[in-house]
Amino acid sequence: MVLEVVDVTKEFTGVRALDRVSFELEPGEVHALVGENGAGKSTLIKVLTGVHRPTSGTVLHRGEAVEFARPADAQRAGISTIYQEVNLVPLMSVADNLFLGREPRRRGLVDRKRAHADAAELLAGYGIRADVRRPLGTLGVGAQQMVALARAVAADAHVVIMDEPTSSLEPREVETLFSVVERLHERGIAIVYVSHRLDELYRICDRVTVLRDGRRVHTGPLADLSRLELVSMMLGRSVGDLREHGATAFGEDHQAGREPVLEARGLSSGQRLRDVSLSIRPGEVVGLAGLLGSGRSETARAIVGALPLDSGTVLVGGVEVGSGVPGAMRAGVTMLAEDRKAEGIIPNLSVRENIVLAALPRLSRFGVVSRARQDRIVNTFIERLRIKVSGPEQKVAELSGGNQQKVLLARWLCTRPKVLLLDEPTRGIDVGAKAEVQALVDELAREGLAVLLISSELEELLDGADRLLVLKDGAVVDELAGDRLTRDDVLAAIAADES
CATH class of the missing domain: 3.40.50.300 (P-loop containing nucleotide triphosphate hydrolases)
Incomplete structure (x- = not known):
């Protein structure tokens, strides 16, 4: 296993966010991490990346127990994360964001010319053609997300965690992301993929781990589960009950004859x-x-x-x-x-x-x-x-x-x-x-x-x-x-x- 947590519990004041959760990530796999909001997905990711330390349990990186004190330690170990909300620096240039903390240097100084050329070449592979000298904040949200992805992959990562990576992307950008995922898969890079979009999960993921109320309720090949079975595990109740509860009356002409408000x-x-x-x-x-x-x-x-x-x-x-x-x-x-x-x-x-x-x-x-x-x-x-x-x-x-x-x-x-x-x-x-x-x-x-x-x-x-x-x-x-x-x-x- 390239990354593993064993019986991890994480408690906050009055709340047990994770309860003896175990999770295993194999080299080169695309592993879906799913569950309702509040199920523990974000907390597990933060434990894996050094944002939180577990209350109890063990994190193993390539078979050895580790304690990442902060996210920078996890990144240096080869674990990169792409969050749903872009966590880069909008006032800095696109190139500076891409190479922040690992800028190309020449004679001890930052080599701006090389940084700009490398940044343009790197982003071209993601379908982004922009002036890399511009502030990142001048790009659209989708383009910023692709910059975050390019930064994560370019950091010599062997594990990439993607937290709702397509939430701000247009269809063309989503297809580019999936092609990147395929390339990472071929290179043996492991991916943890968090998404609420079932179409995406069934298209690109190999295995799935389901969390509910801070506990792991299932891990196994995604192809072995129907969508109804997956949703039932996530919700802890039958899909039929959910449909009955959520059945809408939008089709009824309940506003007919009324003046507009x-x-x-x-x-x-x-x-x-x-x-x-x-x-x-x-x-x-x-x-x-x-x-x-x-x-x-x-x-x-x-x-x-x-x-x-x-x-x-x-x-x-x-x-x-x-x-x-x-x-x-x-x-x-x-x-x-x-x-x-x-x-x-x-x-x-x-x-x-x-x-x-x-x-x-x-x-x-x-x-x-x-x-x-x-x-x-x-x-x-x-x-x-x-x-x-x-x-x-x-x-x-x-x-x-x-x-x-x-x-x-x-x-x-x-x-x-x-x-x-x-x-x-x-x-x-x-x-x-x-x-x-x-x-x-x-x-x-x-x-x-x-x-x-x-x-x-x-x-x-x-x-x-x-x-x-x-x-x-x-x-x-x-x-x-x-x-x-x-x-x-x-x-x-x-x-x-x-x-």
Whole structure:
């Protein structure tokens, strides 16, 4: 085995994140690591890479017990990690990020010319052609993720851990990633692959380890498991029960005859948005489909007042919304942003503080915030959204990504909104948490909430929306409903020649 953990337990304050977990990684294999959010995947990765030290148990590297004090020690040992959120330095150049800590030198000085040439050649192999002297932050998120991948592979690694590596990639970039995985496999480099996308797992992975509630419940060849069997292991309950719980009523015409609660008319903002109009009725879920850069997120940001407009208006209940985000919030429009790290959670605050943040004005009386009212609201949403937490005072940074997403959703729901904008609400979330979020959205719609749903996963939109607006180059090119709400119709609209 190139990497192994034996009976590893990891405890935090009041929480056992890993419970006597064992994991084995063979040279040259692509090993899927799966489980619901909170199952222990991220904690196991952090134990393998020196972020956390196990409370008990042993980590073996090439047959020898090791204790990595920090991630740099693991990287020097040949273990590289690519995280879902790019963890490079956006203000430094692309080349400097690629070779940070191992810059090519000449006569003791950094050889910039060689670094730039090597960086350009390296990235060309990943389908990226960019000025490597530019700051990394000027590239798109997908290109930054490919830079992170190139850095990890170029570091003479014999183990590469990929944590949701395709979550920010376009289809073309995903294919490039898979070709890189194949090359690594041929070179005998072992890969730990974490993803909630079953198609990816069954396409590239050899074996799978399933974690549930901090314990290992299965390890074996992935080809030996059907998708239903894999999902059942992850969830610890029958898939039939899950489907019954998550069965949606989106197909019902439960909003027929109602006046729109939200109307956006002629939204335009430079080249990002071009005369976008839409409406959402109470209890209706309207989806936005399109490729990355089509204007989906920009539409949501314009509605919530976070994107300056050249022209256009937003109305709630027939009344024009005030300017900026405060005006939208006063009108009852809230948004769950795509990037929960940068635009959502406040990591050093507790779960309670993160949830009530947006509702503090409503909870205060004469400038004094009632702690009892806070606790009632927080406990209600922890239970309703099934947030896995040791208690309301646990730091939100200690939660899994899926539970952090639920905390953000609770924050906006406790403001009692009329319109909820969801931008990639299940990005980076495993199958179980995704089903729970989708079932919750359905429940909210049945209660009369108007929902705008943005997702890069077409099946999620087709399953979850009453209507779909297809965007391309910042403009609405088609509206699909009823019998036209199909994958083929969406793809045809995206690929249509506007000329």
